Amino acid sequence: MMNLLNLKTCTRGALALSLSASMLACGDDGPQENTEPELLPQTISEDMVLTDIVPDPSLPDYVVTESVTLRATLRVDPGVNVQFSRTTRLTVDGENGGALDSRGSQDKPIKFTGEDKAKGAWDGIHFVSSTSSQNNLRWTIVEFAGDDAFRDGLRAANLSLDAGSTLFISNSTIRESARYGIEVTPDSALTGFSQNTFEGNFDYAMRLPAEEVGKIDRNSTFSGSTFEAGVETYGGNITSSATWKPLSNDAPIAVTDTVVVQDRLDLEPGTRILFDEFIGMTIDGENGGVLVSLGTEADNVLMSRLGDVVWKGLYLDGVDSNQSRMEYTTIEYAGFSEYDDTPKANLTIGGATGTSTMVVLDSTFAYSQGAGIAIAPGSTVNEDVEEVNSFVDNAAADVIFP
Structure with a gap:
């Protein structure tokens, strides 16, 4: 050691x-x-502890001049500053026992930073197949990374969870990335997420599968990104119950590929979801999917477009549940194409796998390329749907009944 x-x-x-x-x-x-830092070795194969050896917190305790691979547990004590040279990275190699346990404190945060204090000064931290319960970032700053993607198929980011990796992250700051703040691959997961800060990242603060979006808490803050800060989800299935919450500073949840809901999804008041061109959300009732979107008069749920595009819309596919409900929700600029031979619309209530039902109250359907709401044969909605909701400049009828 x-x-x-x-x-x-x-x-x-x-x-x-x-x-x-x-x-x-x-x-x-x-x-x-x-004031002299230690040089970290390129491979760490035995458990190691990094201590705060340089009293000045602005100076590095450890420097990395060649990329470092963890094949054991690296524990980092409060106050430690690790500084990386250009084109270097920290890889947490889970297949060979690698884990990173970085637990700072409010008055002595840990810092992983670049030698140059500029976006893209180093590559970042890459967790690969690391499922250790010791993977923690608490009161930790990761900054000035995102120079290059860790492998083909990933985006450059300060921090990446890859190949089934898991991480608990709280009270930490992810900032000044040349691309994304954090990327999570489809088979990886956040085991905990609370009170984190994202600021100054060039691209979205986070890029993650739809399954992980519900783990983002109300107390984390998002600001300063070129793309309105916020979170990008590249879609996928939601297979366990989840709640999507509003992000700070009105930052959006940007959906760039299709989301399929196969359990209950709740949308809280003020949640903003922006969909890319051609993209939509399907509530898969055959596999247990239910949508409960409950805004308030002062704070609607918003489902809209990402930029100047038309998205596909929201589709209830065989959702026969008395939980299916929408109140004070605005859906706009959808209707790019139809679902299962039902006329295109902002909201389609129907199903290739069975009929659907939904209660829709005090909501707004606007600027559709088709109808505001389209109801497939055999599906049902509250009888007063046209009277209790608002419809604005839809290309076809406000509501198309079977």
Whole structure:
């Protein structure tokens, strides 16, 4: 195991003093604070602890000049500053036992940073097949990374969870990435997520599968991104109950590929979901999917377009549940194409796998390329749907009944 104390010796006459480099160094004028960082090895194959050896928090305790691979658990103590040279990265190799346990504190956060204080100064931290319960980022700052993608198929990011990796992240700051803040691959997962801060990232703060969006808490903050901050989901199936919540600063949840809901999905007041061109959301009732979208008069749920495009719309496919409900929800700029021979619309209530039912109250359907609402044969909606909802400039009828 690497010796983290790096003992140094100075002589005063016949007296020899051995002092820890984490506290003192020797000079002509007597003991002085240490300012010399340690160099991390390229491969860490035995469990290691990084301690705060340089008292000045603005200076690095450890430097990385060649990329480092963890094949054991690396524990990082509060206050540690690790500085990376250009084109370097930290890889957490789970197949060979790698784990990263970074637990700072509010007054002594841990920092992973670049030698150059600019976006893209290093590649970032890449978790690969690492499912250790010791994977933690708490009171940790990861900044100035995102220079290059960790592999083909990934985006550049400060932090990437890949190949089934898991991570608990709380009270941490992900900032100033040249691309994304965090990317999570479809088979990876956040085991905990709370009170994190995303700021100054060039692209979205997070890129993750739809299954993970519900883990984002109300107390995390999103700001400063070129793409309105916020979170990008590249779609996929939601197979366990989830709640999508409004992000801070009105940041959106951007949907760039189709989402299929196969359990209950709740949308809280103020949630903003923006869909890319041709993309939609299907509530798959045959596999247990239910949508409960409950905004308020002052704070509607919004489902709209991402940029100046037309998205496909919201589709209830065989949702025969008395939980299926929509109130104070605005759906606009959809109706790109039809679902299962039902006329195109912002909201389609029907199903290739069975009929659907939904209660729709106090909601707005606007600027559709087709109808506001289309109801397939055999499906049902509250009888007063036309009277209790608002319809604005839809290309076809406000409501198309079977």
